[in-house]
Amino acid sequence: MSRLVMKFGGTSVANVERIRNVARHVKREVDAGRDVAVVVSAMAGKTNELVAWCKEAAPLYDQSEYDAVVASGEQVTAGLLAMALQQMGVPARSWLGWQIQIRTNDAHGSARIESIEGAGVIDGFGRGEVAVVAGFQGVHAETNRITTLGRGGSDTSAVALAAAIKADRCDIYTDVDGVYSTDPRILSEGKARRMERIAFEEMLEMASLGAKVLQVRSVEVAMVHGVPTYVRSSFDDPANPGEGTLICNEEDIVEAQVVTGIAFSRDEAQITLRHVADKPGVAAAVFMPLAEAGINVDMIVQVVSQEGMTDMTFTVVKADYDRATAIIEKVKDDIGFASMEGAKDVAKVSAIGIGMRSHAGVAARGFRALSEKGVNIRAITTSEIKFSVLIDEAYTELAVRTLHSLYGLDAA
């Protein structure tokens, strides 16, 4: 019997009527003879309500209490979906993180799954029972306290559960019908292309570089465990669902394209230090204090040194910009630089494709096309299967459209 994990997010379970619709999707798979585990998020809006109460109760709330409060949202959805399934004649029971058990480390609020005990769920399959699993939550085995995986963590719950119970597939139901070559809203109507398949590595870059369809961590887990993962729409007719996009191994993609997708993020801010002494230890002097403050640095670019001095540019997320510049100002004497410049009106545009590994000059063609459109490139980073450019935010759409068209991604 084939084994399937299905995952439904907050908008798909926003009220009882939608939960019933989810039950119809599940019933379809059960009727097709599959053993099914369903992972659910909290009803849309519920998590925000709970978080607001936490902030009201204690501005600097205890993360372990936060987890106890917030995990209740998924608990409610799991129970309601189990009921709705039973009502349709499909045997089902709810499973909370501590019941399964989904064991995590003790990093409350953003815990990582360490192991999942799948025996209870599999026993349930033997009784013909659908397992309805509360996503986003786990338990820290030593303290026996509830943990949460952080926002979007239900995707990770689903993929990790699929790996634990050796499911043939994990279907992530969301409010879009698959992974697109770029955000459809940024192109002319109908020009973005839904991919039938995308490689794990590509999806990982897409998610990391701004595509919001899946949480980065869930793609990592799928890749490590080789769980074929579909992205599908929960708003399709349950009797006749669309195909979605399959995230799979590179080898399973027949016609690989050089560039698969264009991602972008407006959530960037640029900081440039002028006339930094180009000597050992200076990078550490800049980046250690930021790391200690929990600030992630993304792109880092250093120009070739002239007379022992260099310019250093890096990006942080916009929300961290003010804190980052304050920290740099404080350690100015340790670093030694002439001036600091910054910009918050910047964006990062990236082209991703495993084909870049075997094709030369892919990035260079992109830089030329952008310059022909008058897009000024502030910084560049590349990896084996992607390149990213930092540009003025106002040119975001133009840059995405230019690259999308250049690499032959526009739908016919």
Added chain:
Amino acid sequence: MSRLVMKFGGTSVANVERIRNVARHVKREVDAGRDVAVVVSAMAGKTNELVAWCKEAAPLYDQSEYDAVVASGEQVTAGLLAMALQQMGVPARSWLGWQIQIRTNDAHGSARIESIEGAGVIDGFGRGEVAVVAGFQGVHAETNRITTLGRGGSDTSAVALAAAIKADRCDIYTDVDGVYSTDPRILSEGKARRMERIAFEEMLEMASLGAKVLQVRSVEVAMVHGVPTYVRSSFDDPANPGEGTLICNEEDIVEAQVVTGIAFSRDEAQITLRHVADKPGVAAAVFMPLAEAGINVDMIVQVVSQEGMTDMTFTVVKADYDRATAIIEKVKDDIGFASMEGAKDVAKVSAIGIGMRSHAGVAARGFRALSEKGVNIRAITTSEIKFSVLIDEAYTELAVRTLHSLYGLDAA
């Protein structure tokens, strides 16, 4: 160090501001040097919202899923109160039913507590930590599933926890400032009397007979384990709270009165069967089918038989009246009776007092006083420490006032 359990109901924790007020009450006791466990209900209205979703998801919902959904309400309050306490500098942590563990049988939706493992809470006391316990919920040890104790179960959670951790006292904070000689709303302003002390047995009768201040089961548990239990107001100034009413052993009450309180319930319906054959097995023929349908029968009165025939009167709660009469009609031939009469416009008024044990004629004086006021008595039941009369509902206030005054309960 003295050990205290405090319990706060739904209206006392209806929003974060009120939860903060609860935290102030708790802090006062901690500052007084006590080890404190606090039991909380769901925020007022939350349980109703959750129950409504269950009914929408599945009209005949699975009780074990219902428990998983509904128990989330207390979970949220427990986390929020722990945060609010920490914010005031009081170390605290939340405990869910399965974490403590509060073990129950598997009667989902109305489970009974079988045992409570108090070690974790007591260890927390050793670290100077307030235990914030989600009321109303437990866990069934064999299945590891969440159970709930049924409406009002948080009172029982609190008293049972007090017994388990050998607390010196259990304080039940509610929206009234104690137990009154009768419902103050039914008498002229200020005539009802707040009792300083009341015996467990009396409180048990009061709760069973319609006083809503405490859940019956919680009084039973307090009585069996001898837990001195205060009923107090959560709306008192946390810095200067009122005294409330102490429920305690009979021996601890110095000036016992003959009658302590007058309770009443309008939630009664009367059914009378005329000309029932007075032979063995007839009572079983009437009451077994009702019991099998889960209908509780309260007062049962059978008049002395004449020529082998008798009349039989009993009461059920109003909500069960239609089902009960339909069942009796169906088994009419098995029972054998001439006609069935019923009335929903009836009320039960009761006088309670341990002094009745040693004083004769207490009930008789009551019956006479009622008849002098023209109150027609439809049925009477008595026990060692109470008597109840079934009367026309319209006479409820008159009957309560008459008895309250007769037994010297009116406040000066």
